Amino acid sequence: MSKSMNILIIEDSQVLLNSLEDGLSRLGYAVDAVADGKEGLDYAMFKEYNVIILDLMLPTMDGLTVLKKLREAGKKSNVLILSAMDQVEDRVRGLQLGADDYMIKPFSFDELCARVATLVRRHYDQRNPEVKIGKISVNMALRKVICGGKTVSFTPSEYAIIEFLLLNRGRVISVEQLLDAVHNSEACPGTNVIQVMVCNLRKKMSQECDCDIIKTRRGYGYYIE
Amino acid sequence: MRSIQLYLRTRIMWGAALILAIGSVMIALTIRSLDMHEFNEALLEKSLGLATLAFRGDQLIDVSFTSEYMPEFEREVDAEYFEFHLPDGTTIARSASLGNAHLPFKPVVEFSSDASYVDLVLPDGRRGRMIQICLTPHGRNSHPVQVDDCGKRAVASSAGDDAFVVLGLAHELEEVYTLLIKIYITLGIVDVLLLALIYLVVQKALKKGFTPIAAMNEQIRSLQPESLDRRIHLPSTPEELQPVLLAMNSFIKRLQAAFTRERSFTSNVAHELRTPVAEFRLACEVGSKWSDDPALVRKRFNELRNSAIGMEHTVNTLLELSRLDQGRVSIEKSSVVLSDIVNTSWSSLCTEAGCDGRSLKNDISQDVSVETDADKLKLILRNLIGNAITYSLPGTSISCSLEELSGGRCVLRISNPCDNLTPSDLEHMFERFWRKDSARTSGSCHTGLGLAIVRSLADVLNINIKVDLTDDSVFTVSLFLARR
Numbered sequence: 001m002s003k004s005m006n007i008l009i010i011e012d013s014q015v016l017l018n019s020l021e022d023g024l025s026r027l028g029y030a031v032d033a034v035a036d037g038k039e040g041l042d043y044a045m046f047k048e049y050n051v052i053i054l055d056l057m058l059p060t061m062d063g064l065t066v067l068k069k070l071r072e073a074g075k076k077s078n079v080l081i082l083s084a085m086d087q088v089e090d091r092v093r094g095l096q097l098g099a100d101d102y103m104i105k106p107f108s109f110d111e112l113c114a115r116v117a118t119l120v121r122r123h124y125d126q127r128n129p130e131v132k133i134g135k136i137s138v139n140m141a142l143r144k145v146i147c148g149g150k151t152v153s154f155t156p157s158e159y160a161i162i163e164f165l166l167l168n169r170g171r172v173i174s175v176e177q178l179l180d181a182v183h184n185s186e187a188c189p190g191t192n193v194i195q196v197m198v199c200n201l202r203k204k205m206s207q208e209c210d211c212d213i214i215k216t217r218r219g220y221g222y223y224i225e
Numbered sequence: 226m227r228s229i230q231l232y233l234r235t236r237i238m239w240g241a242a243l244i245l246a247i248g249s250v251m252i253a254l255t256i257r258s259l260d261m262h263e264f265n266e267a268l269l270e271k272s273l274g275l276a277t278l279a280f281r282g283d284q285l286i287d288v289s290f291t292s293e294y295m296p297e298f299e300r301e302v303d304a305e306y307f308e309f310h311l312p313d314g315t316t317i318a319r320s321a322s323l324g325n326a327h328l329p330f331k332p333v334v335e336f337s338s339d340a341s342y343v344d345l346v347l348p349d350g351r352r353g354r355m356i357q358i359c360l361t362p363h364g365r366n367s368h369p370v371q372v373d374d375c376g377k378r379a380v381a382s383s384a385g386d387d388a389f390v391v392l393g394l395a396h397e398l399e400e401v402y403t404l405l406i407k408i409y410i411t412l413g414i415v416d417v418l419l420l421a422l423i424y425l426v427v428q429k430a431l432k433k434g435f436t437p438i439a440a441m442n443e444q445i446r447s448l449q450p451e452s453l454d455r456r457i458h459l460p461s462t463p464e465e466l467q468p469v470l471l472a473m474n475s476f477i478k479r480l481q482a483a484f485t486r487e488r489s490f491t492s493n494v495a496h497e498l499r500t501p502v503a504e505f506r507l508a509c510e511v512g513s514k515w516s517d518d519p520a521l522v523r524k525r526f527n528e529l530r531n532s533a534i535g536m537e538h539t540v541n542t543l544l545e546l547s548r549l550d551q552g553r554v555s556i557e558k559s560s561v562v563l564s565d566i567v568n569t570s571w572s573s574l575c576t577e578a579g580c581d582g583r584s585l586k587n588d589i590s591q592d593v594s595v596e597t598d599a600d601k602l603k604l605i606l607r608n609l610i611g612n613a614i615t616y617s618l619p620g621t622s623i624s625c626s627l628e629e630l631s632g633g634r635c636v637l638r639i640s641n642p643c644d645n646l647t648p649s650d651l652e653h654m655f656e657r658f659w660r661k662d663s664a665r666t667s668g669s670c671h672t673g674l675g676l677a678i679v680r681s682l683a684d685v686l687n688i689n690i691k692v693d694l695t696d697d698s699v700f701t702v703s704l705f706l707a708r709r
Binding site: 013014015016018019020022023026084085086105106107108109110 | 507524
């Protein structure tokens with residue numbers, strides 16, 4: 001079963017929640033956002049997320065309790081704690097309870113994205129952020145596709161498809177899986193959007209690199225060899 | 226007083242010196258007196274011995290003296306001197322040692338058994354003393370001169386024999402004076418030695434006595450803000466220092482509590498401000514990253530505005546608290562009708578934020594007023610009623626009541642059902658940034674400072690506040706006010 005690129009944000013500050021949801025969605029992640037601990041735990045138990053961005057000071061159930069319950073239930077989602085509590089003991093406690101990373105507020109959005117990308121790659125055991133396929137080089141840390149020394153410009157969703165297929169290299173990914181992984185399914189009007197994006201993607205690669213790394217398995221989906 | 230040790234040492238030494246000086250003077254005077262008394266006695270005895278040499282013949286009085294047994298009256302060195310006189314001053318006999326000199330003569334009118342003494346310079350220049358006595362020379366057949374048990378002379382009189390002579394006998398005092406000076410010097414040396422010894426003993430005693438103070442001083446100096454959990458401890462505390470030690474440890478405990486509150490407050494403030502700052506930063510970064518999307522940018526700006534309002538509220542509340550803490554507030558007292566102020570607060574809160582089906586039961590009589598600062602009391606009531614609205618369930622009734630107390634006081638109570646409080650929450654309620662729910666939700670008007678402000682305002686207005694929670698979860702705030 002292929003893995004998705006889902007992110008769950010559990011943060012009680014509405015401003016932070018909205019900004020994070022907007023920003024990460026535009027980068028191609030499928031984002032779910034909740035504002036209290038209990039609801040966040042329910043989401044995390046129900047669905048497998050690549051990364052959970054977790055605030056600590058939450059209503060109804062604090063972040064560390066959410067984390068503890070997740071790990072006790074055997075959930076392997078990567079957890080990035082995002083908190084204003086900056087003492088060493090706070091950070092140590094969070095990491096000891098099973099968090100994979102800890103960022104202190106206020107933070108840089110770019111740094112958060114880089115750390116999330118690292119955790120996503122880790123989720124897929126992809127240590128090296130740079131992958132070469134023929135003439136194309138994909139740098140997942142910089143979210144860039146380079147062909148013949150030139151950067152090929154893709155939309156965030158198009159890039160997210162390339163990255164997801166690369167992370168599941170060798171596997172055929174269905175359209176539904178791609179939709180689930182790279183787009184917020186609640187906002188999606190239909191499954192056509194994936195075909196359109198793949199088509200655009202291929203056009204750009206042909207124009208810039210005269211090659212196409214994405215293969216189609218008719219009736220099943222897409223894959224990268 | 227610069228130094229207790231120096232003060233004590235100086236006073237003790239001066240006291241000891243004074244006592245020793247007075248003692249020494251008394252001893253010296255006593256010794257002198259005893260010495261002189263002894264000298265006088267010896268002189269008297271000798272004069273009585275000489276008196277026996279005077280005899281009365283048929284027609285005259287004569288002195289039968291031979292130097293064979295009293296050579297001191299003949300020699301030139303270390304000589305003694307005597308002179309016999311008639312009452313009119315006529316010299317009857319004198320010692321050879323006098324040479325051409327005479328002993329002073331005090332005229333005597335009638336016989337007296339008392340001896341008189343006078344200090345003089347002897348013919349050879351030495352200091353001396355002379356005794357002058359009256360004596361009745363013995364006749365050939367008369368009774369000898371007798372001396373009574375007290376050493377005073379008494380004359381054995383015989384009928385018709387009333388002629389008497391006056392004997393002056395002088396002896397040098399140099400030896401006595403020399404001895405006295407030696408005694409005085411010895412006393413002085415002993416005094417100095419004693420003073421030195423006292424100084425050493427006092428020094429040691431003071432040093433030992435002040436050791437607990439030095440130990441206490443050392444422990445106090447080693448205290449740091451990080452080590453205020455330590456207490457001053459002395460192995461054996463002197464009685465006089467026990468109250469000081471207790472007071473010092475009590476002070477350290479209060480200082481520790483103040484530091485803890487300060488650290489907690491600073492940490493809370495930093496924490497409270499971090500989230501709005503994070504909101505600002507994230508909204509700006511996301512907005513600028515997708516600045517070509519007007520809808521996104523507009524949304525971010527709205528969020529920034531909300532965050533700024535929340536942060537402004539927090540900062541203003543903190544500043545107000547700071548002003549209250551420093552006492553930089555003026556109080557303007559006036560007569561305040563309690564019922565009106567409760568109703569006004571309720572109305573404005575419902576208008577601003579809505580009451581969501583909650584109702585106010587105001588049982589305060591219209592004629593009850595208190596003498597206080599109206600604006601500050603209004604702030605207190607707005608906070609309390611606002612909390613009652615926020616933390617009670619929709620549709621519940623919030624009640625305000627008044628109870629009259631003795632001594633011109635009354636208590637205003639605001640009660641509401643509240644199902645998420647526990648008795649252990651009551652002691653923390655007035656702490657700054659305390660909220661039942663530990664979430665730091667920014668943009669909310671509840672910063673956790675409301676009750677802290679209420680407490681500070683109440684302190685300024687001399688209002689006592691008490692909080693209670695019944696078993697059936699009714700929370701009550703009681704304000705103890707003074708009537709007119």
